[in-house]
Structure formats: C-alpha cells, structure tokens
Amino acid sequence: MDLSFILNELGEDRENYFNAVSPPIMQSTNFAFKTIADLRVAMANEFEASLYSRGQNPTLTILRKKLAALDGAEDALLFNSGIGAISVTILSLLKTGDHVITVKDPYSWTGKLFNDFLFKFGIAATFIDGSDFSNFENAVKPETRLIYLESPNTFTYQLQDLKKVAAFAKSRSIITMIDNSYCTPLYQQPIKMGIDLVAQSATKYIGGHSDVVAGVITGSTVLIKQIFDNEFMNLGPALSPHSAWLLLRGLRTLPLRLQRSFESTTIVTQWLAAHEEVEKVLWPFSPGFEQDELAHEQMQGCGGLFSFILKNSSLEKIEAFCDHLKHILIAVSWGGHESLVVPAIASMNAAEYDINNEAHQLIRMYIGLEDPQYLITDLQQALA
Numbered sequence: 509m510d511l512s513f514i515l516n517e518l519g520e521d522r523e524n525y526f527n528a529v530s531p532p533i534m535q536s537t538n539f540a541f542k543t544i545a546d547l548r549v550a551m552a553n554e555f556e557a558s559l560y561s562r563g564q565n566p567t568l569t570i571l572r573k574k575l576a577a578l579d580g581a582e583d584a585l586l587f588n589s590g591i592g593a594i595s596v597t598i599l600s601l602l603k604t605g606d607h608v609i610t611v612k613d614p615y616s617w618t619g620k621l622f623n624d625f626l627f628k629f630g631i632a633a634t635f636i637d638g639s640d641f642s643n644f645e646n647a648v649k650p651e652t653r654l655i656y657l658e659s660p661n662t663f664t665y666q667l668q669d670l671k672k673v674a675a676f677a678k679s680r681s682i683i684t685m686i687d688n689s690y691c692t693p694l695y696q697q698p699i700k701m702g703i704d705l706v707a708q709s710a711t712k713y714i715g716g717h718s719d720v721v722a723g724v725i726t727g728s729t730v731l732i733k734q735i736f737d738n739e740f741m742n743l744g745p746a747l748s749p750h751s752a753w754l755l756l757r758g759l760r761t762l763p764l765r766l767q768r769s770f771e772s773t774t775i776v777t778q779w780l781a782a783h784e785e786v787e788k789v790l791w792p793f794s795p796g797f798e799q800d801e802l803a804h805e806q807m808q809g810c811g812g813l814f815s816f817i818l819k820n821s822s823l824e825k826i827e828a829f830c831d832h833l834k835h836i837l838i839a840v841s842w843g844g845h846e847s848l849v850v851p852a853i854a855s856m857n858a859a860e861y862d863i864n865n866e867a868h869q870l871i872r873m874y875i876g877l878e879d880p881q882y883l884i885t886d887l888q889q890a891l892a
C-alpha cells in the first residue's frame with residue numbers, strides 16, 4: 509500500500525461526514541441501533557462495532573486502519589498511553605507461572621512492569637543483553653511465553669537482530685513483542701521480520717507536537733482481538749476521540765518530520781563527535797557505532813534521539829552544560845517539534861554519581877524540527 513494513500517485516504521469515509529477533509533471528532537460515548545437485531549450483532553462482536561467508546565469509536569477506527577497499514581499488520585489497538593499499550597498487552601499474554609525474556613534496558617516503566625508488577629502475579633522475567641543472540645538461547649525455559657524487545661532502546665541504542673530472534677521464538681512457539689517507538693514503521697517494520705506484536709508510544713513521533721499522550725499495538729487479528737475482548741475492555745485504557753484526532757493530524761506530516769529529525773541529527777551528531785569537549789556519541793547511524801552493520805540492515809533511517817558523553821564529565825560539568833542551553837529545553841519525552849536534553853544525572857544525586865560509570869555520564873538529546881545550525885550554536889555556547 510502506498511504511504512501517501514495510507515496517510516491521506518485509508519479509512520476516511522468522507523461522504524459519511526459532509527465530505528469534510530479533516531475527519532470529525534466523534535465525541536459520542538454510545539451509538540444507537542435501528543433494531544434489537546442490529547444491537548445484538550454489535551454486542552456479539554464489539555471488536556468490529558461502534559457500540560460504546562470504551563471499545564471502538566469511528567474517529568479511532570480511521571486511525572486504527574492507518575496505523576495497522578503502516579506496520580503491515582492485520583489490525584491495531586489504540587490506548588491512552590504508550591505504557592498502557594505495553595502493560596495491557598503483556599498482562600493479556602501472560603499468566604501465573606509464565607516466564608518472559610526481556611532486553612535489559614527497556615523503557616523505564618516497562619522495566620518496572622517486569623520487575624515489580626508482574627512479580628506480584630508470579631510471572632518471572634529474565635533481563636538479558638539482547639545485542640548478543642546467544643543470550644536468548646541461554647535464557648529460554650520451558651515456561652517462556654514471551655520475548656520482549658526494544659531495538660534500539662532509547663538511552664544506549666542497543667539493537668537486537670530482529671529476524672534471528674523472531675525465527676528462534678517461532679521455533680519454540682514463543683510470542684515476540686517489540687517497542688518500536690524509536691524508529692516508527694517508517695524506519696523499521698518488525699512484523700515483516702517475523703515479530704508478532706509491535707508497540708509504539710504514539711506520544712512521540714506519531715503525535716509529533718508534544719500535545720497528546722497515546723499508544724498503539726499492532727499485530728495479527730487473532731492476537732489483537734484477544735487483547736481487546738479481554739484485558740482491554742476490562743482495564744479500560746481507551747484513547748479519547750479528541751486525542752485520536754490529534755494523532756491523525758500528526759500522521760499527515762510524519763514522513764516530513766521524521767526525515768527532518770533524522771537529517772538534522774546526522775548533522776548535529778557529526779558536529780558533536782568532532783568537538784574537543786566530547787568523549788563519544790551514541791547513535792545507531794553514527795560512523796563507528798558498535799552495531800552499525802545491523803542498524804543499516806534492519807533500519808531504513810534513524811530517530812532523532814541520541815546520547816553523548818563529555819570528556820572528564822563530573823556531575824557538576826554535565827549539569828552546568830545542560831543549564832547553559834538557551835534554546836534546547838531540559839525536559840523528558842521526545843518526538844515533538846522541539847529539541848530536548850535529559851542527562852542520566854537527573855535521576856541521581858552527587859553521592860550516587862560514579863564518574864567511571866558510563867551509564868551515569870550519558871546526556872540524552874533529542875533533535876526536533878529547528879534549523880540544525882541554530883541548535884549547534886546553542887550547543888557550542890553551552891560547551892564553552
């Protein structure tokens with residue numbers, strides 16, 4: 509399916525709403541039926557019906573079709589946050605006694621889900637370095653039900669060989685799931701590489717304007733319907749129609765925004781890597797990135813999030829650098845129009861800081877839609 513068709517036409521039934529180019533926000537909670545027979549059909553298969561907006565809703569259905577098509581998936585399910593999409597899906601897939609293998613540095617709240625939350629239900633997780641495939645083979649147990657991936661992750665950018673892991677999991681009837689927020693379907697298509705379920709924080713690139721929190725899962729109709737009919741309807745993480753509309757608006761410009769972010773990040777990371785105050789830059793498409801061959805093999809482009817380390821980086825030095833930025837904002841999240849910085853030291857105090865621990869030294873930066881020279885000028889004066 510053409511990307512232009514997906515973004516501009518798919519799912520849009522304009523004759524049904526006055527030929528409006530921008531679809532209406534169908535704010536209604538419930539939908540009426542002509543007859544009991546019609547209502548019965550809808551109630552018997554709420555997955556396919558606009559019946560009540562905790563389930564499906566026409567504005568969400570437009571978005572659902574587009575996001576499924578972008579991933580090359582049979583279907584999609586929308587959530588009111590990215591972590592909602594991840595947590596509800598994992599709760600749906602696992603039960604007491606099951607085991608999950610996960611990459612060791614997933615998104616923070618995903619890590620907390622595996623460590624604290626699932627533990628309460630008697631579900632065990634093994635955290636592995638996913639950049640070495642043999643770790644998957646070594647961690648697998650008879651009760652392993654799920655392999656959870658994040659490639660690249662969003663602090664150290666470690667990758668997993670998606671085709672290899674997917675083939676291994678299939679041979680053992682283990683479900684694979686990936687957090688693909690970093691690449692979006694435009695730069696990485698995990699389902700085509702054999703992965704079963706793809707999660708995204710739509711808060712990031714899909715929304716793209718730092719004004720909506722949302723999540724999405726894509727996969728086979730069987731898996732998506734199973735999640736919808738059970739945990740989704742019970743736990744109630746539905747996205748609001750207004751948020752769905754903001755995501756539709758974001759999608760129209762996704763290719764342009766992503767390309768701009770990718771190109772500017774290439775320029776900014778090159779400039780930083782050559783700066784005398786910079787020890788190293790971590791970005792999958794940087795020359796010399798440890799897994800650069802795999803990155804170019806399975807990714808068609810790279811997100812605008814990267815990390816870097818200053819030379820002789822004391823906590824005070826990192827903090828002073830960030831505090832001196834005039835245009836690049838100190839803030840969490842990413843994927844919006846604005847460039848951001850968040851150093852690892854933001855979650856520790858001076859006593860905890862270890863100058864020899866690379867993880868403590870990382871400064872994460874996101875490059876938005878500004879002119880790259882404007883950002884470089886800001887970085888230059890802060891480094892000085």
Ligand SMILES: *Cc1c(COP(=O)(O)O)cnc(C)c1O
Pocket residue numbers: 589590591592615662687689690708709710711712721722723841
């Ligand atoms: C932000 C983020 C999430 C969580 O998404 P929310 O929309 O904030 O709930 C999950 N994974 C990654 C990689 C993220 O950056």
